Amino acid sequence: MAQNVTFKNFDEFKQPLQKFNAPFACTSLIVKDLNNNVYHGRGMELTFGEALTSLTYYPKGYSFQHLAPNKTPGLQYTAKYAILALTTPVSVFDVKDALEGFNDAGLAFSLNMMPSPPLNEIKPEEYKNAVPYASFGEWVLANFATVDEVKAGLTQGVVFWSEALEMLGGLETPFHFAVYDKAGGSIVVEVKNGALVVYDNPTGVMTNGPEFPWHMENLNNYSHITNIDTTIGKVGDLNLRQPDSGIATSVLPSSATSVGRFIKAFYFSTYANRVADPDLQLVELGHVMNNFDRPKNITKDLSGEGEQATPAKYMTEFTLWTVLTDLTRGQMYVRLYDSLNYQKFTFADYKDKTEMVSFLIK
Incomplete structure (x- = not known):
């Protein structure tokens, strides 16, 4: 019996790659200290x-x-934990969409760009349990303390829907989410075929597209990664000696693309120096995240195509902010593009506050 065979030409193959273009990039990772406490780093x-x-x-x-x-009130839920988050207007209906944050139970998340087709439309009878997908991270932090709790809770009494986000050109589902807990649990949540898919994440790393399983498959191309410098070698009859240290990093991708950053983030988080002092471990994490700091004007996206594209009309991606989070002690450090130093925010700073507090970081 003949098998069913599907044939695709190149135009059909490349169409999904051309349909979506991510307007911003992010790198998210975790490291541990010698006591296995977890620290989360993220650049936007x-x-x-x-x-x-x-x-x-x-x-x-x-x-x-x-x-x-239909713009009626959706799911109402009460925060079981205090939350510290970095927020910005993404939805026209909510000026405080959370892009990054953690709660006082030690659960953290990162919202990273990865456009995908929208979630399946929800039924009118489900509207009372509706939460916009852009608010996924906030919902997680309000309700759960661990990654395992998140995985169990995703099927209980909540329905996510895709809002057309005018601030992002009408994209409906332009994100995926990394979630971490203070015990080292890590998952990635994406949209595929109109539904949420939850992946266990043994790397603790997330960047942007393609989908998370693609990054994990691509990681197999780097089985030769090591942080051990090979300074002396012999090729044929010729003895070779490296004149400097650092040759181990020559196997890493050189680009700032999401694919390249995923491999580099895996490398740096795997081999990050581990110490016993939490303050010093945050410094070590800061050094790791410096490898993903992006200055303005280093790469340019021309605003037009063909004859309309000119060097005078371009966008340049830059690291708007970098965040270091100590999940055990409840501390968040934020460094803005225009600053050399980090600002420190802790749950202890707000322990007496009974209402929401929000202010622009400067």
Whole structure:
């Protein structure tokens, strides 16, 4: 019996790659200290956004409620944990969409760009349990303490829907999410075939597209990665000696693409120096994240195509901010593009606050 065979030409193959273009890039990773405490690092790359990021604190007991697709009130839920988040207006209906954050139970998340087709439309009878997909991270932090709790809770009494985000050109599902807990648990949540897919993440790393399984498959092409310098070698009859240290990193991708950054983030987080002092481990994490700091004008995206594309009309991605988070001690450090130093925010700073606190970070 003949098997069913599908034939695709090259135009059909490349079409999914051309349909979506991510307007910003991010790198998310975790490292551990000698006591296995977990520290989360994340960089946010954008072509705009100065003076748009707020530090927002939600106390335990804060009530959240977003809109359903018909603009009626969706799911109402109360924060079981206090939350510190970096927020910015993404939805026209919510000026405090969380891009990055953690709660006082030690659960953290990162929202990273990865455009995909929207979630399946939800039914009118589900509107009362609706939460916009852009608010996924906030919902996670309000409700759960561990990655395992998140995985169990995703099937309980909540329905996510894809809002057309005018701030991002009408994209409906332009994100995927990394979630971490203070025990080292790590998952990635993406949209595929109209539904949420949850992947265990043994690397603790996430960048942008392609889909997470593609990155894991591509990692197999780097089985030769090591942090051991090979300074002396022999090729044929010729003895060779490396004149400097650092040759081990020559196997890493050189580009700042999401594919290249995933491999580099895996390398740097795997081999990051581990110490016993939490303050010093944050410094070590800062050095790791420096490898993903992106200055303005190093790469340019021309705003037009063909004859319309000129060097005078371009966008340049840069690291809007870098975040270091100590999941055990409840500390977040934020460095803006225009600053050499990190600002420190802790749950202890807001322990007496019973209402939401939010202000632009400068």
